Amino acid sequence: MLFDxxxxxxxxxxGTSLALAFKETKEISTxxxxxxxxxxxxxxxxxxAIDEPAKIxxxxxxxxxxxATPVESTKSILHDTISLAKENTVVTDVGSTKYKITQLFDTFKNKRVNFIGGHPLAGSEKSGPLNAKADLFKGKxxxxxxxxxCDQVYFNKFERLITKIGAIPIIIDAETHDEILSITSHLPQIISYYLVKTLMNLxxxxxxxxxxxxxxxxxxxxxxxSDPQMWIDIFKQNKENILHAxxxxxxxxxxxxxxxIEDKYNEIKDDLSKISKFEL
Known part of the structure; x- marks a missing residue:
């Protein structure tokens, strides 16, 4: 087993989907x-999904x-609980912003824990454990x-676990993550919210x-x-990148x-042709 x-x-x-997926791997005892x-x-x-409820x-x-909490909650819980973690424990999160949480962990120099920033590019506008699925991460x-x-040995160990749930690990740095996700995740969320608000106004x-x-x-x-509070936390932590996006x-x-305005339909058509051929 990879973890006890x-x-x-x-x-x-x-959180519940991860627990269900981990159960299927049989790589975690409890x-x-x-x-x-x-x-x-x-x-x-x-x-x-879980074997028993726990106290913090x-x-x-x-x-x-x-x-598996909103990014701002993760920061506050960490401040209160990091002293409880055993030496060499692997600690990870699933938040959509990575730079500030990684920075925070880099300040815990006197505590030997292995922090790995994690972000599964999987999910739904639906929330709660009743919408959880063991295969949510497969192929994602x-x-x-x-x-x-973080010690490389422990990083490799967690990476193996992620592979076993069918996900595809992508290893990058925190700053690059937040810059790119501001375009590929955070901007679409904002557009979705405010397109609805436009309709509400009209x-x-x-x-x-x-x-x-x-x-x-x-x-x-x-x-x-999607849950507004979760997104407010993300907007706070990735403000500058989101503004640039x-x-x-x-x-x-x-x-x-x-x-x-200028009736330049050929220019618009050229743009749309390039866009429609772009492979995502």
Whole structure:
């Protein structure tokens, strides 16, 4: 087995899905769970994702600690609990921002824990343990960031576990992660939210806007159903990169608007042709 006892802190969609996926690998002897939401914890237990509920102090029992909580919550819990972790414990998270949390861990120089920043590029606009799936990570990229104080042996060990749940490890640095995710994840979320807000504003004067919402609009705005508090935390931690992403998007939107005003449809068509052929 790769790990003896794992504690999942946060038994929502991602935390519970990880627990279910780990169960299938049979590479962890015991999985315990902690959540301030007792109902969430009960559901994870009922699903068989965790073997037993835990107290936050049970961090001291684990050789793998996974923070599946909003990024700001992870920071505050870490400050209060890092002293409880055993020497050489592997500590990781699943947050959508990595630079600030990695920086925080690099300040714990007197504590020999192996922090690995983690970000599975998997999930849903749905939340909670009832939407968890053991195969959520299969074929999906799972970003791993090795902190300065992480021993390579423990990094390799956790990477093997991630591979065993069917995910594809991508190893990069924290700054690059946050810069790229501001475009590929955070900007689409913002656009989704504010496209819905645009509709909300317009329907105040004309209810027919709601009657004529089609599948395209619903597909484009699916992300707007995501948990706002989780995203506020991400916006706080990746503010500068997100502002830069918005500026880039505004530049393209302004160029399109100018071409449309000036009836430059050939220029627009050239742009759209290039875009439609771009392989993601």
């Amino acid at each position: 006892t794992t504690i999942i802190i946060g038994t929502g969609l991602i 999985i315990i769970g902690y959540d301030i939401d007792n109902n969430s914890l009960k559901e994870a237990l009922k699903l068989g 102090s049970d961090i001291s029992k684990a050789d793998l600690i996974i923070f 990229k799972y970003i791993l960031i090795k902190s300065a104080n 329907k105040e004067d004309n209810e027919n806007y709601l009657k004529l919402v089609g599948a395209g609009f619903k597909d484009t705005t699916r992300l707007s159903k 918005i500026e880039n998007f505004e530049k393209e939107l302004t160029a399109f608007k100018k071409n449309l």
